[in-house]
Amino acid sequence: MAPERDSATRERSPAGATAAPRPRAPRLDQPRPPRRRFLPEWDPEAFGRLSERIARFLGTGRFIVWMTVVIIAWVVWNIAAPGHLRFDPYPFIFLTLMLSLQASYAAPLILLAQNRQDDRDRVNLEQDRKQNERSIADTEYLTREVAALRMGLGEVATRDWIRSELQDVVKELEERRRHDGHVVFPAERAERSPGRDADDR
Known part of the structure; x- marks a missing residue:
C-alpha cells in the first residue's frame, strides 16, 4: 500500500517541482519581531511638553x-479694502474655517496637557501619602519614647522632689525645736560623741 501512495503522489506533482516549505511556528521562548509601523514615530514626552507649552500660551491674555x-484687522481689511484686494469677503468663510481649525487643535492639546497634569498630581499625591505615613510612624515612635521617658523619670528623684523633701525635713526639725527647745542634729551628735566617751571613762 505504501509504494502505491508514493507513486500516486509522484504522478500528481509536476516534474522538477519542490514542496513548499511549511511556515515556522512562532517560538514561545523568543520575543516577537517588531511589526511594521506605517505612522511616523515620535517622542511622547517631547510631544507632551510641546502640548503643555501651547496650552499654556492659549490660556494667557x-x-x-x-x-x-x-x-x-481681518474683518476691517475685507470690508474697507478695495474689491480686488479682498481675499475673504463677507461672510468671512475663510476666517470661520481658520477659527474652527484652531479650536479643533486647541481642544485636544488642552486635554493632553490636563492629562499630563493629572498624572503629575497623582504622583505627587502618592508621594505625599507616603510622606504622611512616614511622619505618622515617626510621631508614634516619638510618642512612645516620650512616654517611656516619663515613666522612667517618674522613678527618679527630681530637683523639685528633693527640694520639697528637704523643706519637709526643715519644717519637722523646726517643729521639734519649738517643742523640745533644742534639737541635736546628727552632725553635732557625731562631734559630741568622743567627749562623752572620755567623760564616761
Whole structure:
C-alpha cells in the first residue's frame, strides 16, 4: 500500500517541482519581531511638553489680545479694502474655517496637557501619602519614647522632689525645736560623741 501512495503522489506533482516549505511556528521562548509601523514615530514626552507649552500660551491674555487684533484687522481689511484686494469677503468663510481649525487643535492639546497634569498630581499625591505615613510612624515612635521617658523619670528623684523633701525635713526639725527647745542634729551628735566617751571613762 505504501509504494502505491508514493507513486500516486509522484504522478500528481509536476516534474522538477519542490514542496513548499511549511511556515515556522512562532517560538514561545523568543520575543516577537517588531511589526511594521506605517505612522511616523515620535517622542511622547517631547510631544507632551510641546502640548503643555501651547496650552499654556492659549490660556494667557497675550493670546487673546493677539487673536482679537488679527480678527479685527481681518474683518476691517475685507470690508474697507478695495474689491480686488479682498481675499475673504463677507461672510468671512475663510476666517470661520481658520477659527474652527484652531479650536479643533486647541481642544485636544488642552486635554493632553490636563492629562499630563493629572498624572503629575497623582504622583505627587502618592508621594505625599507616603510622606504622611512616614511622619505618622515617626510621631508614634516619638510618642512612645516620650512616654517611656516619663515613666522612667517618674522613678527618679527630681530637683523639685528633693527640694520639697528637704523643706519637709526643715519644717519637722523646726517643729521639734519649738517643742523640745533644742534639737541635736546628727552632725553635732557625731562631734559630741568622743567627749562623752572620755567623760564616761
